[in-house]
Amino acid sequence: MTPPVVAIDALEKSFGDYPTKRVLRGVNLSIPPGTVLGLLGQNGSGKSTLLKCSLGLLRPTAGSVTVLGDDSWNLSAGVKARLGYVPQEAVTYPWMRVRQVIAYTAAFYPTWNQRLVDELCQRWRLPLEERVGPLSVGQLQSLAIVLALGHEPELLMLDEPVAGLDPSARREFLRTILEIVDNPRRTIMFSTHITSDLERVANRVAILKDGRIAYYGELDELKDRVKRLRIAAAHDLPQSFKIPGALRCEVAGAVATVSVNDFDEQLADHLRTAWSADVTVHDLNLEEIFVEMHAAGSPTLAVTR
Structure with a gap:
């Protein structure tokens, strides 16, 4: 049996001193290779925290996360080279030109696909000779996506990747994701509030509610159930x-x-x-299902495996 790319077991994460704020409350997920997982939840439900714990950017309060065979808090250099990440707010080097940031990032990855990067920059009309600092929010987000895709990661994690993109750039991003998922070795986890985008690319969905997984399973199965x-x-x-x-x-x-x-x-x-x-x-479409699940007093759906 092929081991999961990401295995999350009884994950808990709290912040602050007493009384602590519990964000994640015993999350369990097992994500097989080739999965495109859409992560849904209301603001503050723990989506970003879950992704950051999986990447080793936050240390779990309890439980464990294994990524490509490594404990997430002790990822080896080899595993890190197989990961790609786009945060909610892109942070890079404002004094550099776009082409310089790309070249600097490429130097860290022997598997860097410059042909792919050039194509993406052209698709998204990234101004290669402009400095990064004055770029718009959408341009910064596009650049962050290019940097995350350039080394063709085995596991790609995206935290609200299209939040700053205009409709045209969003369409190009989704086109790129659809091309990526043709590779059965590629696994993607991404959080978004735009359920119509998720329906186009995801084959599984995980819904966070009150710090727990309210549903995890096939997207088509969820639509058949509700x-x-x-x-x-x-x-x-x-x-x-x-x-x-x-x-x-x-x-x-x-x-x-x-x-x-x-x-x-x-x-x-x-x-x-x-x-x-x-x-x-x-x-019901996915947005309608999400609304129904979060209506006042709604019970939690049974989690599937």
């Missing part, structure tokens, strides 16, 4: 109307709108019979 039902009964429904596995339920007279986890047709048939109701099943 549905919205519109139930139009013959008579008024009670305000206490409940459905097993409901994430959210709204009742207005004889009509109920319910978002459910673990949907199957037997549930719909049961509702039709029990309430003499017309039941319509609606598919």
